Amino acid sequence: GALAAYAARAGVEAHVFMPRDTPRANIVECRELGAHVTLVEGLITDCAAExxxxxxxxxxxxxxxxxxxxxxxGKKTLGYEVxxxxxxxxxxxxxxxxxxGTGLIGMWKAFDEMEALxxxxxxxxRMFAVQPAGCAPIVRAFEFGEESGAEVQDAHTIASGLRVPKAIGDFLILKILRESNGGAIAVDDEEMIRVAREVGTREGLFICPEGAACFAALKLLxxxxxxxxxxxxxVFNTGSGIKYLEAYDRGVGG
Structure with a gap:
């Protein structure tokens, strides 16, 4: 959505490739902002290949x-704001x-810059990467002491922002997790939905599944x-639950 918005403002043509089962709100948003949207069968890695x-x-x-x-x-500003x-x-x-994982990479860069200043x-x-149980290549690589992760086959999760079967910068992420004495942890989809509902009813925040995964991870840790x-x-929440109405509507206990 952000790319489409900035491209529209600048008068630049934008082409956006998404998995066909991307949450509808994201697809509509990009189209309404004038982007050329191509829906691809498969995952984000298939979009990248196209x-x-x-x-x-x-x-x-x-x-x-x-x-x-x-x-x-841009992600580096997360570290400065914290x-x-x-x-x-x-x-x-x-x-x-x-x-x-660019948020982790950007923040780590920001911390080094701020120390130099x-x-x-x-x-x-201590930096912790949180991933869904159905697509957790960083978690697996961290647990097995690997420097990069193997691509996840049949990646699945309601948190579409986390359905990345192999991160291109996984070696950087894993290095940061280990240097910081942090770690990586996986959370299943049902727990994301349950925790999102808990955060909503207690705090009045309609968070995305990605953010809910982090709150669930906090409890586990x-x-x-x-x-x-x-x-x-x-704890970082990276979006609004408004983008995931279908997922929450189908959620456990709904």
Missing amino acids: ISRRKANEGWFDTSTLKEPYRVE AEQLKWQLPNVILYPAGG GWIGQNRP RSAGKIASGECVV
């Missing part, structure tokens, strides 16, 4: 994850929903003793 096949002949600039330098620079809002004291733990010290948060009472924890 773009790669056509971009040279079409003269397209590829804005896919880590195919250009600007997304990490530090600023916590009065330049980084939290003990950050939980982030990792599909392509003298704004923060050497301490870093607390139970496992990996996050102690009194520690400062930042």
Whole structure:
């Protein structure tokens, strides 16, 4: 949606490729903003393959994850905002929903920059990547001590932003998780829906499944003793539940 909006404002033609079963709100949003939307049978990796096949002949600039330098620079602002809002004291733990994982990569870069500027010290948060049980290549690679992850076959989850069978920057993500003494954890779809409903009824926030996965992961990590009472924890919610009405409507206990 953001790409389509910025392209429209700049008067630039945008081509957006999505899996055919992408949540309807995302498809409609891009079309209404003037983008040329192509629905692809398969996963986001199949969309990337189609773009790669056509971009040279079409003269397209590829804005896919880590195919250009600007997304990490944009995601880097997450790290700056966390530090600023916590009065330049980084939290003990950050939980982030990792599909392509550029948020983790960007924040880690931001922390190094802020230390070089003298704004923060050497301490870093323990970084945790949260993934759905049906598509958790980072979790598996972390648990098996691998430097990069194998592509997940039959990837499935209601959290479409996390249905990435293999992240192009997985080696960077895994390095960050290990350097920070953090980790990776998987959450199943039913728990995402249950926790999203819990957050909604208690806090008045209609969060996306990706964010719900992080709140669920927080509970699991607390139970496992990996996050102690009194520690400062930042949990990222990366979107609105409005984009997932079909998933929540079909959810458990609905």
